[in-house]
Amino acid sequence: MTTELPTFTSHLECSMTGERYPADEIHNLSAAGKPLLVRYDLEGVKAALTKDMLAARLEGGFWRYRELLPVRRTENVVSLGEVLTPLIPAPVVARELNCAVPIIKDEGRLPTGSFKARGLALAVSMAKEFGITRMAMPTNGNAGSAMAAYASRVGIETWIFCPDDTPEVNVREIALQGGHTYLANGLINDCGRVVGEGKEAMGWFDCSTLKEPYRIEGKKTMGLELAEQLGWTLPDVILYPTGGGTGLIGMWKAFDELEKIGFIGPERPRMVAVQATGCAPIVKAWEDGADHAELWPDAHTYAAGIRVPVAIGDFLVLRAVRASNGFAIAVDDDEIADALADMARLEGVLLCPEGAATFAAFRNSLADGRISRDETVVLFNCATGLKYPLPPAGRKLDIRQAVDYGSL
Numbered sequence: 361m362t363t364e365l366p367t368f369t370s371h372l373e374c375s376m377t378g379e380r381y382p383a384d385e386i387h388n389l390s391a392a393g394k395p396l397l398v399r400y401d402l403e404g405v406k407a408a409l410t411k412d413m414l415a416a417r418l419e420g421g422f423w424r425y426r427e428l429l430p431v432r433r434t435e436n437v438v439s440l441g442e443v444l445t446p447l448i449p450a451p452v453v454a455r456e457l458n459c460a461v462p463i464i465k466d467e468g469r470l471p472t473g474s475f476k477a478r479g480l481a482l483a484v485s486m487a488k489e490f491g492i493t494r495m496a497m498p499t500n501g502n503a504g505s506a507m508a509a510y511a512s513r514v515g516i517e518t519w520i521f522c523p524d525d526t527p528e529v530n531v532r533e534i535a536l537q538g539g540h541t542y543l544a545n546g547l548i549n550d551c552g553r554v555v556g557e558g559k560e561a562m563g564w565f566d567c568s569t570l571k572e573p574y575r576i577e578g579k580k581t582m583g584l585e586l587a588e589q590l591g592w593t594l595p596d597v598i599l600y601p602t603g604g605g606t607g608l609i610g611m612w613k614a615f616d617e618l619e620k621i622g623f624i625g626p627e628r629p630r631m632v633a634v635q636a637t638g639c640a641p642i643v644k645a646w647e648d649g650a651d652h653a654e655l656w657p658d659a660h661t662y663a664a665g666i667r668v669p670v671a672i673g674d675f676l677v678l679r680a681v682r683a684s685n686g687f688a689i690a691v692d693d694d695e696i697a698d699a700l701a702d703m704a705r706l707e708g709v710l711l712c713p714e715g716a717a718t719f720a721a722f723r724n725s726l727a728d729g730r731i732s733r734d735e736t737v738v739l740f741n742c743a744t745g746l747k748y749p750l751p752p753a754g755r756k757l758d759i760r761q762a763v764d765y766g767s768l
């Protein structure tokens with residue numbers, strides 16, 4: 361990534377009112393208190409970028425889509441060795457379920473072991489571009505570890521607030537990677553309040569998801585990458601584990617931009633937002649026909665990343681799900697645990713609980729006909745399963761005695 365490429369950001373736009381904001385200035389939310397979306401001169405991108413040019417770029421993971429990303433100067437790109445995440449077919453599952461072979465997009469291969477690397481690489485690179493020196497965020501774990509890693513790399517100080525039952529690996533990882541790490545006795549929205557109320561006094565830039573305009577641009581690359589990997593086609597259905605919803609909104613934006621630059625046609629996948637029955641505000645809003653979701657009381661699920669009781673981008677998730685003719689579905693923790701164990705045993709792929717939720721939702725949707733058996737389906741596994749507590753295993757073997765091999 362040494363070459364300087366042309367950049368095409370034209371402005372930012374309020375996702376609710378369409379009000380325009382200048383690029384190249386520090387922003388959080390719009391005046392209406394809604395997320396800002398980055399807009400590009402897509403005619404310019406269309407003239408500057410071809411599919412062949414992309415195919416010839418061998419390095420840099422998602423940085424290959426630089427023309428559709430907001431970082432202006434290459435010197436500000438903060439990288440930890442991003443890779444294109446693989447598409448892993450699950451043929452044994454297909455045989456068991458008598459359906460077309462589902463594909464797992466395994467985001468656990470990214471730096472810090474999750475797709476949060478995409479969003480935070482962009483947020484930190486933009487923070488570097490703007491000269492920001494102190495960032496803070498609430499996190500269920502993965503976003504915090506990605507922010508700490510990328511920010512520490514360029515000397516940006518970070519304050520990170522997690523619910524006190526966040527998976528331990530994440531918390532330790534954040535701290536080791538240089539984040540000032542706090543365990544709060546509340547949920548992610550409570551941690552978000554701590555950031556919001558402290559930011560002025562502490563001089564923090566608030567990097568909460570969708571309150572910062574560039575994480576979504578990073579998450580958007582999941583959609584760009586998926587389309588390129590499928591030969592500039594899209595699957596029939598995408599199942600996405602939905603917390604704040606940034607990835608789903610980002611992919612939807614990616615498909616729109618790809619169509620405008622002539623890389624894909626108007627076809628879209630059905631976007632399926634997967635949540636847990638213990639925290640399903642988007643599912644409830646979708647079922648109620650509402651534009652916004654209500655705060656989910658007493659939110660609980662062991663799939664920590666999708667335990668988000670209220671999301672500022674709720675209306676954008678709901679819009680994308682509806683526009684795509686998709687749906688929102690909740691699965692319970694037992695179904696998630698069973699799906700995780702089955703995928704590991706059948707296919708040798710260790711999903712994270714959030715990824716396992718998409719597999720559980722897929723099985724339930726095949727059973728009730730919401731997904732048909734011949735549809736091409738992509739399941740997003742957003743983190744490596746190794747970041748989560750695993751069930752105990754292993755039988756004791758006394759090797760001071762003769763081993764009875766026949767009994768093993």
Ligand SMILES: Cc1ncc(COP(=O)(O)O)c(C=O)c1O
Pocket residue numbers: 474500501502503569601602603604605606607608664665666712714715742743
């Ligand atoms: C592993 C995992 N899956 C899914 C999500 C939800 O992502 P999003 O905020 O894009 O809905 C998270 C967020 O923390 C996560 O860590």
